[in-house]
Amino acid sequence: MNNLQATSSKQMIIAHDIISKIKYRQYRPGTYLPSENQLTELYGSSRETIRKALNELNDLGMIQKIKGKGSIVLDTQRYTFPISGITSFKELNNSQEMNAQTKVLHNELSQVPEYFLARGVDETQEATFLERLRSVNGEPVVLDKDYLLKPSIQGIPTKEAENSLYEYLENQLGYQISYATKEVTVESPTDEQKSLLQLIDHEMVVAVRSMTYLNDTTLVQLTESYHRPDKFKFTDFARRKKI
Known part of the structure; x- marks a missing residue:
């Protein structure tokens, strides 16, 4: 070092x-x-x-x-998932001591979802699809669906997906993740989301969809994250910057 x-x-x-x-x-x-x-x-x-x-x-x-x-x-509540930053679940777990676990549900080739096609992603684009269930203290709280775009990424070892995707991309593949665009909505959950996140009747889900880019502006990752609203509060902190 x-x-x-x-x-x-x-x-x-x-x-x-x-x-x-x-x-x-x-x-x-x-x-x-x-x-x-x-x-x-x-x-x-x-x-x-x-x-x-x-x-x-x-x-x-x-x-x-x-x-x-x-x-x-400062008198602020403890952070969970800051919307404006690009932070891995493992990094949040380490910094906030959440006692979190990750379970990989799917790791396979897939097509890009309609949401991202409507935002300019090529419909012929192949991706490595990772679906991961995040739990804190044994309770499911987040369902992450990541699409790693080929040919930039040729598959993700499941062990690395369970550990830290960003750690693998940055430290092993040498990518420099730079910025992301994000959209947050509140939606009715699918049957899969209800089951995996153990939602009760009429409970909504918070959806965070993002497009992540490298420092050379290459689009490398598409993400759909679904959160239990009773377990995570989305907060952000902004500092005034003069332009």
Whole structure:
């Protein structure tokens, strides 16, 4: 591991530890985190690494950095699935300690769904279809349907699909995932969704459909995610950026 990777890993470990302390109310909303000097001593790290970790928390909306005073803990609810970001289920599980599991239901070749064809995807486009059921503490909460477009991707090992799809794409295939467009709707569930997500009568499902691109603008992934509305709250955090 080079110095850049080690620093990045260290800052994420520190950021996750502070998130955990905020979650368990060791650092309460409205109070200040220890100073950068104190955090440097606490974690045995450089001040630059501490600043990068705090910037991560600032961008997530966990804290507000106030010049000359420090970093105050914001009164926000715990994040689940931030709509605007591109984050894997495994990354969320690790950062939020959700005790989550993933079960692969299908891993096969498929055609692209009508929703994406209506948005310009070629109807002759073949895809590797992954259907995965996400559970938290043994309860099903999300049904993910991913379409990995060929010829960019020639199949996904089931073991990797159970672990982390993005980790496989980025670390093993060398892809650089850059951005995504997303649409969120509330819909009546299909019989399959009712059964897999254990929905009760008349309960709706939250559908999140996205198109994910590489940094060279290549469309690489289409996703339909169906969420139990009683288990996940969709939140986002926005910072003002002048244009």
